[in-house]
Amino acid sequence: MTPVRTEPWVPETVAIKRIARESADTTTLVLDTSARPGGFAFKPGQFNMLYAFGIGEVPISISGDPAETGELVHTIRVVGKVTEALTGLTPGSTLGLRGPFGTHWPLEKARDRDVLIVAGGLGLVPLRPAIYEILKNRSAYRRVNIMYGARTPHDILFANEISEWRGRLDVSLRVTVDSAGPDWFGHVGVVTTLVKLARFDPETAVAMVCGPEIMMRFAVRELETQGLADERIYLSTERNLQCGVGLCGHCQHGNVFVCKDGPVFRYDRLAPFFSKREV
Amino acid sequence: MVPLGVGDLAVMRPDELSGLLAAIQGRGYTLLGPTVRDAAIVYGEIAGADDLPIGWTDEQSPGSYRLTKRSVGTFFGYAVGPHSWKATFHRPELTLWQAERQENGGFTIHEPVPQTARVALIGVRACELAAIRIQDRVLLEGPFADPHYAARRRDVFVVAVNCTEPGATCFCASLGTGPSVGSGFDLALTEVVTDTEHFFVAEIGSSQGAEVLGEWPVDRASRSQIAEATARTQAAADRMGRSVDARDVKEVLARNLENPRWQETADRCLGCTNCTQVCPTCFCTAVHDLTDLSGRTATRVRQWDSCFTRSFSYVHGGSVRRSGMSRYRQWLTHKLSYWADEFGSLGCVGCGRCITWCPKGIDLTEEIAAIRALDQR
Numbered sequence: 001m002t003p004v005r006t007e008p009w010v011p012e013t014v015a016i017k018r019i020a021r022e023s024a025d026t027t028t029l030v031l032d033t034s035a036r037p038g039g040f041a042f043k044p045g046q047f048n049m050l051y052a053f054g055i056g057e058v059p060i061s062i063s064g065d066p067a068e069t070g071e072l073v074h075t076i077r078v079v080g081k082v083t084e085a086l087t088g089l090t091p092g093s094t095l096g097l098r099g100p101f102g103t104h105w106p107l108e109k110a111r112d113r114d115v116l117i118v119a120g121g122l123g124l125v126p127l128r129p130a131i132y133e134i135l136k137n138r139s140a141y142r143r144v145n146i147m148y149g150a151r152t153p154h155d156i157l158f159a160n161e162i163s164e165w166r167g168r169l170d171v172s173l174r175v176t177v178d179s180a181g182p183d184w185f186g187h188v189g190v191v192t193t194l195v196k197l198a199r200f201d202p203e204t205a206v207a208m209v210c211g212p213e214i215m216m217r218f219a220v221r222e223l224e225t226q227g228l229a230d231e232r233i234y235l236s237t238e239r240n241l242q243c244g245v246g247l248c249g250h251c252q253h254g255n256v257f258v259c260k261d262g263p264v265f266r267y268d269r270l271a272p273f274f275s276k277r278e279v
Numbered sequence: 280m281v282p283l284g285v286g287d288l289a290v291m292r293p294d295e296l297s298g299l300l301a302a303i304q305g306r307g308y309t310l311l312g313p314t315v316r317d318a319a320i321v322y323g324e325i326a327g328a329d330d331l332p333i334g335w336t337d338e339q340s341p342g343s344y345r346l347t348k349r350s351v352g353t354f355f356g357y358a359v360g361p362h363s364w365k366a367t368f369h370r371p372e373l374t375l376w377q378a379e380r381q382e383n384g385g386f387t388i389h390e391p392v393p394q395t396a397r398v399a400l401i402g403v404r405a406c407e408l409a410a411i412r413i414q415d416r417v418l419l420e421g422p423f424a425d426p427h428y429a430a431r432r433r434d435v436f437v438v439a440v441n442c443t444e445p446g447a448t449c450f451c452a453s454l455g456t457g458p459s460v461g462s463g464f465d466l467a468l469t470e471v472v473t474d475t476e477h478f479f480v481a482e483i484g485s486s487q488g489a490e491v492l493g494e495w496p497v498d499r500a501s502r503s504q505i506a507e508a509t510a511r512t513q514a515a516a517d518r519m520g521r522s523v524d525a526r527d528v529k530e531v532l533a534r535n536l537e538n539p540r541w542q543e544t545a546d547r548c549l550g551c552t553n554c555t556q557v558c559p560t561c562f563c564t565a566v567h568d569l570t571d572l573s574g575r576t577a578t579r580v581r582q583w584d585s586c587f588t589r590s591f592s593y594v595h596g597g598s599v600r601r602s603g604m605s606r607y608r609q610w611l612t613h614k615l616s617y618w619a620d621e622f623g624s625l626g627c628v629g630c631g632r633c634i635t636w637c638p639k640g641i642d643l644t645e646e647i648a649a650i651r652a653l654d655q656r
Binding site for chain 2: 007008009010011012013015051053054055056057079080083092093094096238239240242243245246247248249250252254255256257260272273276277278279
């Protein structure tokens, strides 16, 4: 049994090392965790609670490489006051940090199998650490399919890395956008339409999906149509995460707490209520 | 005389109750117990037995609570009121920490030391003990524990009371949480009033309980006194105002998310959050970040929250549970279904407070029955 942890409410302070603008509304903060004992260790798919002084605290997925423990990378879209404050900070300033919290992507289970990564919009953020780990141990996995959908070409995150992944012969990467101008020569359409283009063994493949809830519903439906069992489909879901540690109650979704039982779930755990409205 | 030990039953006269409470106080405990305030029996600090609601009883029904005087001077002749012991351990409002701006632009965080309170709870009913056990599971047993709750729970003396006067909205017997207390107490009293006698049978639940009771000579309860006490608790179970068919309620609610009854109930529900505030197991809290006018000090305060508010399920872009229907469904389904998956027991102890204190008199037991009647299996 895992020991009960008793210091869940109080953040530590951490300084910002670098800032990178990813798109019009999305910014990456690189935090300096080198002075922390052991650096900052986490598993792909986990999240932190980030606090902007006097404004508030929000859950943010970790988007960096788990092997780099000396720094901690968060990619944040501005959707409210706290994310606005966090992305408005400058290098050298301090924010509050609690974490890492939650479950992680099934990278062990996916070994020696085909992998499907399906990301919609900001959903690429919690999947990026998994992609790093898979590509670092590429021989441990069979065919690797990355499918990514953004609203427009301007909203594509991590564009340099995406070109790099696209250049690899051992990765099948497909990008689509919801709408684009005449200078876009790629796919147009929702990301779920890419699933049937991917090559994988439906009997054994493992899918990791993150994006808006409606996109994930359609992704699950498409993966099921392609023959994937619910036990091999994993989703990272979103609810109101306030405490991050299963004490405040806000993130309940059916019979799970997203913060401590998730955010990464095997789909069969969510299936009884995932498509019901307002659960 | 052989000293009394755990499991033994003693008999006490009503005038000995003051001595008992004084003995507990003498060990450094602050006494918290039922007392009459604002026309209700609430829990608060009491100086001694005289502060108990002597001779009072309550008349409860959906949406209604009234105190009336009884003809006899009983100490515990009523059911539970609007307060539960939740407020003692899981504070309605608490400062989690404060942050201070530094000259270099950074900030430091100061955390308060969790406060321990040496308290004796007087007159704890079986449903309350069950509720405390449920909150212990949620707030102490992980994966993370709340240090503030843990500190307040650490040093507690419990004088439990077996119910002999169930309320009309009570249904603990059908959930197996009462009316008699099973464990988790230092002393458990049963108050007996007959035509000629008024006495307490006191069961010893811990060595500390035995020590307190051993401070003056008490007699063992006689067989007939024990029989009188047991008969009253049994009668309370039989006279319980309401009941819930709990057998497969977890499965029934989980498969009835689209039952038409939810909407009917939501049309009556005001979303006032009374039920979640009076519920002894509801544990949800929200945090609020405050700053002083200079902007140099920031404080994080934690308050009880309720799943009946829209903000409760807010994620960027809007709330997940926008309709009153979904919020009532969340509350009831959590209590009597999902709770079992999350924490291994139902989240309801049958105290009936949510029925009594609902301004519209929405009755949980009636709702369960109605959903069963329209079961969408």
